[in-house]
Amino acid sequence: MTAWRDRLGVPRDRFIPPEVWVDDPVTGGFVSVSRKIDQARWRELVEADEPIITQVDDGKTRPGAVGFQPTSSCSKPSLVADMLDALQVEDGHRVLEIGTGTGWNAANLRERVGDDGQVTSLEVDLELAEQAVRALTGAGSAVLVVTADGTKGYPDRAPYDRLIATASVRRVPRAWIEQAVPGAVIVTPWGTDYCNGTLLRLTVPGDGSAWGRCGKNLRFMRVRDQRREFLDPSGAEISGADKGTTLRSARELFEMTEFSRAAFTIGLRVPSCYLTIEDIDADHRHIELHDVRTASWARVVMARGADFEIYQLGPRRLWDEADAAYAWWLESGLPSPDRYGLTVTVNGTHEVWLDEPTSEHRWTVQGLKPGGGCSP
Ligand SMILES: C[S@@+](CC[C@H](N)C(=O)[O-])C[C@H]1O[C@@H](n2cnc3c(N)ncnc32)[C@H](O)[C@@H]1O
Known part of the structure; x- marks a missing residue:
């Protein structure tokens, strides 16, 4: 593929504001880079084939402070x-x-x-x-x-x-x-x-x-009114959660969270379920699933050398749903994301299909049945 400069006729630099934002390894947030103060760094960001963050926190955090969430960027x-x-x-x-x-x-x-x-x-x-x-x-x-x-x-x-x-x-x-x-x-x-x-x-x-x-x-980044939200249950709430363990291996859990493996399929089959991953330290990782709408939440605790514990809260059993979707992916020949398509019907239903619109493998995506169950 030709270099991006040959494919895009408009120079990028005149569209990039004088203050942009970069990851800050110290705080885990975002800090500003000013063209006036560090011209070389600003220029390097403009020239790279990378996105440039141009706004954080919907503009509420101003240059000089630490931002939490990128809300606008100039894409890669x-x-x-x-x-x-x-x-x-x-x-x-x-x-x-x-x-x-x-x-x-x-x-x-x-x-x-x-x-x-x-x-x-x-x-x-x-x-x-x-x-x-x-x-x-x-x-x-x-x-x-x-x-x-x-x-x-x-x-x-x-x-x-x-x-x-x-x-x-x-x-x-x-x-x-x-x-x-x-x-x-x-x-x-x-x-x-x-x-x-x-x-x-x-x-x-x-x-x-x-x-x-x-x-x-x-x-x-999402359009503003479709942003994903997470739950942050207290220690007391977590101690009252349903507790279990999973026999899924670290490799299987990796597949469940990786776009090119099973994650895209799981997302298509488990509606309203936000996935977050947090590395606690070198030996512990938390995989969490959140449905703010029904106040349902699940955590998988991956700990080196131990059984992986599962905690589930709320009316939906989000881990069980994700695990069932992963099992479907395995049984269905590990479909890759590019095998899927989408039909938005006249009444707005989003129907996802595998390979062809008439495939026997097609279902309504992101629909919850009245009462809370999933539609796939
Ligand atoms: C990745 S940036 C766009 C990059 C842009 N096309 C460029 O060339 O720099 C996404 C933009 O979408 C805007 N946005 C988010 N929700 C929106 C909405 N509902 N309607 C219009 N714009 C929206 C954000 O404010 C943000 O500026």
Whole structure:
């Protein structure tokens, strides 16, 4: 594959703000790098084929303080190029982007649609939208940036030939399909709470549905109202949890948490189940499963040389559900993520399938039956 600089015509540096954020090994959080104070480091970040964090904690943490959660970034350049290629933008296309961020992707889109095309980009955060407008104007790139919730689309300029999201979704919003022309393509990072996620490329036949296949692994930040949440039960609550052990080996637990092995399948079969992994020390790891909606929680304690203990709290037995999904993955020939596809039906149901839309292996994803059980 050609180097990203040959695939993306718009220089990146003029879209990157003077203060960006990097991992801080000391605090485990994020600290700012200032172009004014450390020009060489800032430049190195801009030139690398890596994402650059441009906002933390929805802008509530300012440069100089320690941030907790990245909330905007300029995506990894080679991935930006891959997503634009998957979108198959042509001259004259009307494109809707969800997640303006720095505006760099929008500027690259603008270049690809040519003078007869049109790019509209939606950003939920006012400060980011204003920064992007300044950068786009400075670069002479005619993009309409609107401060709005992108999951609602932008009916004023619909219909669109292409829609691209640069923040990940758990559910493909109805509005995107409704605002697309027949034959349109939607490219979006898509994931479950358990495994986030894959590059989904949907086509829109024009009957109110959309369908397509899952692609490579990517971990995008979520659109704001679909963020994942975790539970943090107290010691007293954990001491009252159901306790057991699992005979699963360390290798099997690794498979259960790895995208390219079973994690994607488990996420498709176990709805509303957020996976977190914490290394306590060199000999102890906690794998936790969280469903905030039903206040269900599970922890697997991996301890070197000991049985792996399981704790489960709440109405759902999340570990048992994940373990059953893993058993299904083993029985079904270890399907890899790229064998899956998704159909969003006219009524918005998300139906996932293996290999073909008509496969006997297909089920409704992310649906909980009334009363709490899983639909697969
Ligand atoms: C990975 S960044 C986007 C990168 C961007 N395309 C670029 O070129 O820099 C994701 C962006 O999505 C925005 N976002 C999150 N939820 C959103 C929503 N519901 N509607 C619109 N934008 C949203 C975030 O504020 C963030 O700026």
